Amino acid sequence: MIHISYDRRQYQEDMIENINLFDNVVEIGCHVGTSTRIISRLCQDGTVYAFDNSPESVKPMEQLKNEYQNVEFTLADVRRQEVLTEFSRKCDDIDVVCIDLGGGYHPDTVFKVFFIWSSILKPRVSLIRNRGLADFINTSTTTEDISSTEGFLSSSSDNVKIESLDELKLWTRNL
Numbered sequence: 047m048i049h050i051s052y053d054r055r056q057y058q059e060d061m062i063e064n065i066n067l068f069d070n071v072v073e074i075g076c077h078v079g080t081s082t083r084i085i086s087r088l089c090q091d092g093t094v095y096a097f098d099n100s101p102e103s104v105k106p107m108e109q110l111k112n113e114y115q116n117v118e119f120t121l122a123d124v125r126r127q128e129v130l131t132e133f134s135r136k137c138d139d140i141d142v143v144c145i146d147l148g149g150g151y152h153p154d155t156v157f158k159v160f161f162i163w164s165s166i167l168k169p170r171v172s173l174i175r176n177r178g179l180a181d182f183i184n185t186s187t188t189t190e191d192i193s194s195t196e197g198f199l200s201s202s203s204d205n206v207k208i209e210s211l212d213e214l215k216l217w218t219r220n221l
């Protein structure tokens with residue numbers, strides 16, 4: 047399933063409803079760890095792999111790691127190909143991907159981050175916080191029956207390789 051929210055409380059509700067005790071979770075945009083704390087309590091027998099590119103995250107996330115044994119933090123820009131390449135080599139057993147780059151953040155970037163990370167990690171569930179994407183799905187209609195029951199798009203179900211995501215190369219080169 048893919049759940050989209052804008053309201054922070056709804057994003058947290060989606061976590062409570064979808065994250066299980068043994069899940070391994072990737073959290074993209076953890077900031078100072080408010081949502082990471084919730085996730086780490088929900089998946090006590092799994093691991094939360096939290097990412098953020100803000101130096102502001104470093105100290106609070108270090109403190110959180112000391113408090114919760116199942117939290118790993120990486121200071122990195124998730125748009126970079128090498129970040130996903132390195133992570134997917136280390137960990138290929140992800141159940142849930144949570145993405146919050148800022149609720150009002152460019153929906154195109156948020157969608158691309160979701161598409162690329164979920165195509166490679168193949169989570170059971172993706173939870174995304176973004177106003178533009180909520181607006182888009184609520185405003186659009188289609189007569190075609192195309193959908194996925196997983197946390198990634200049905201068009202990514204084949205064996206997608208990072209090297210084959212040409213868009214990612216173009217993107218990374220310009221960062």
Ligand SMILES: C[S@@+](CC[C@H](N)C(=O)[O-])C[C@H]1O[C@@H](n2cnc3c(N)ncnc32)[C@H](O)[C@@H]1O
Pocket residue numbers: 054074075076077078079080081082097098099100122123124125146147148149
């Ligand atoms: C609204 S905050 C996340 C708040 C957090 N989910 C919570 O509920 O406490 C958005 C975060 O996304 C991070 N972010 C934005 N673009 C990013 C990128 N390209 N790579 C990694 N982190 C990014 C920002 O640094 C910021 O800390």
